Amino acid sequence: MSTANLLRLFLLAAIWGGSFMFMRIAAPVLGPAVLIQYRVLFAALFLGAIALLLKKPLHWRAHWKHYLILGLFNSALPFLLFAFAARTLSASVLAVLNATTPIWGALIGAVWSRHMVSARVVVGLLLGVSGVALLVGFDHVSARPGAGLAIAAVLSASFCYGIASTYTRTAVPVEPFANAHGSMWASTLLVIPALAFFPAPGQATAGIMAAALALGVVCSGIAYLLYFRLIQDVGATSALTVTFISPLFGILWGTLFLQEIVGWYTFAGAAIVILGTALVTGFKPDIGWLKRLARGGAGTA
Template sequence: MNTVNMLRLVALAAIWGGSFLFMRIAAPVLGPAVLIEYRVLFAALFLAAVAWFLRGRASTAPLDLRTHWKHYLILGLMNSALPFLLFAFAARTLSASVLSVLNATAPMFGALVAFVWARQPVSGRSALGLLLGTLGVALLVGFDHTSDLPGAGVAVAAALAAALCYSVASQYAKSAKAVPPFANAHGSMWAAALWVLPALPFFPQPGQATPGIMAAVLALGILCSGIAYILYFKLIEEVGTTSALTVTFLNPVFGILWGAIFLHEVVGWHTLLGSAIVLLGTALVTGFTPSFLRAPAAAARGK
């Protein structure tokens, strides 16, 4: 991975880590449904503007709704509408730091989804990773001050369910017909906007939106959804899916950092240790090995 792509990867992690900060700011005021309707709608409008500006280029292929409308609806539900709503629901109670680490459990759920969906066996390494991930989440949440708040248990369950949704969406995408990456992002955001609409009556807006709140909403929609997708798909194009997914390991770092800087969240020993254990579990499940460890092994095999 060259310097430019490494900078893209770090920028993407910083942006996605910031999404939990913006949700933590806006969700208690707007409620989960209103917040996420704004998020996906702003993202869809932004991507539509990008498609219009770059019209004719292969990277911004048209949606082809007649052929792919069912695909966009499924992806929009499982990869955007449902997990976004669940994370926004949890953000009313949990800190940005805890949310970002719980999000990192998605690859671990992926191993379980692959076992159920595709009958893919769980290796000993993956089983160890799942165990460590469970212990890390228990440590992180059990010692965090938010665990004493009313509804904290439900909020943690909602955040873990959101991570599970991402795993289901990934497994579905592997079996679905090939659709260009930009069209996937664009079409799924419009579909997500439709899916969230029925939830609005059940989660009325509890507070009054201020300019600061709306700025967080705009950042969540345009920066954390629209621009982040463009960066992510560019990384996939340049370095491949496996390398691009290493952003999973960087997101919690920035989630914890932004929470500490802007929301003055306390970063205790349990935050750091629990996060490290969760990320180690994720690495075991995904089979990820840092490049500086792979290189010596490859050299040894060549001797």
Template sequence: MDSASLVRLLCLAAIWGGSFLFMRIGAPVLGAAWLVEWRVGLAALFLAAVGWYLRKRLRLGEHWRHYLILGFFNSALPFLLFSYAAQTLSASMLSILNATAPIWGAVIVALWTRTVLAGKTLAGLLLGIAGVALLVGFDQVALRPGAPLAIAAALGAAFCYGIASTYARNARSVDAFSNAHGSMWAATLLMLPVVPFFPMSGTPDGAVIASVIALGVVCSGIAYLLYFRLIQDLGAPSALTVTFLIPMFGVLWGHLFLSEVIGWYTLTGSLVVIVGTALVTGFSPRRLYFSKADQHV
């Protein structure tokens, strides 16, 4: 991995880690549905402008069903569940629970293909469960009213990402940019009938408005562009290493800007979840380094 790709990877992790901070600021005021509608709508407009500049067509007539499925499982539903959870949970806890997505993905693939999980994968799954249990069992945030349902919602959002990744691997070939652009428009349409049932809880101030813009343009639009560039330069498996860095930034931003407590259980739970995810995905920094080095021989 060259220095430019490393910088892009760290920037992407910092941006996606920051999304939980922005959700934590915006969700209690706007409510879950309005926050998501503004997020995906702004992202769709931003990506439309980029698509116009790059002259990339969506081919809606051919791929509209694909965009709807991807928009539902990769954007609309998980964003809604995370935004609901953000009204109760801390940004730190949300970012750590998000890291279980690859674990859910492995379980879904095993069930879909009717294959038995390998020993290392099963060990990673158990570690992931233990990490979440450790975090939930000792973090005082879990004692807040409504916290159990919020935790279930956050894990459900991570489960949705597992479904989306499994579907994307088995769906017809559509380029990554079109997947993001089309799915954001689909998510925007899918959220429209939901919004009336989730009224805003207050009047947004400057911080909330800035958080919404950051979620839509930066955490969704710009982040996808960075992610696609990493996939192009490094390949999908290497780009997915961002999963291991997001909790670090999620915990850091929550501590710096929201004064969230970083306890031993936060660090330990995060580490256990990340190790479990690494075992499930088969990630190895040594193998990653040598595989990239071999490509330049």
């Protein structure tokens, strides 16, 4: 992995880790539906501007069903569930629970393909459950009213991401940028019905709107561009490394900017979940870039 791609990887992890902080700031004021409507709309407008600049068509007539399915399971539904949970849970807890996404993806993929899971996957699943139990059991946030429902919402959001990842592996291939762009417009339409059920409980301030704008443009629009560039340059397996790094940034931003209390159980739970994720996905870190760095040749892809 080149130095440039390594920087992109850490930047992406920092951005996605920051999304939980922004949701924690804005969700209690805007409510989940209004916040996510802003998020997907801002992302769609940003990606639409990029598409016009790069002259990248969406081919709506050919792929509208694909965009709707991807928009539902990869954006609209999980975003709403995360925003719902962000009214109660801390950004740190949200970030760690989100790290279970690859576990769900592997299990759904196994069911979809009707393949028996290996012993390694079973151990990884048990570790993932243990890490979540440790985090939830010791974190004071879990004692708040509605915390149980919020935790279920986060795990359901991660489950949705697992559905989306399985679907994209079996669907007709669509250009990655078009996937991101088209799914954001589809999500914008899909979130509209939720506005009737979750009106904004508070009055938006400039700071709240800035958090919503950051969620849309930075944490969705720019993050997608970085992610798909990484997949193109280093492959999906190496790009998956972001799953193991973003929880650490989620914990860091929550501690620095939201004064969240982080205990030993936070890091222990995160480490166990990440280890379980690595076992389930069969992830093997590529340390070739580190060896090249030691030889002074990290700039070579």
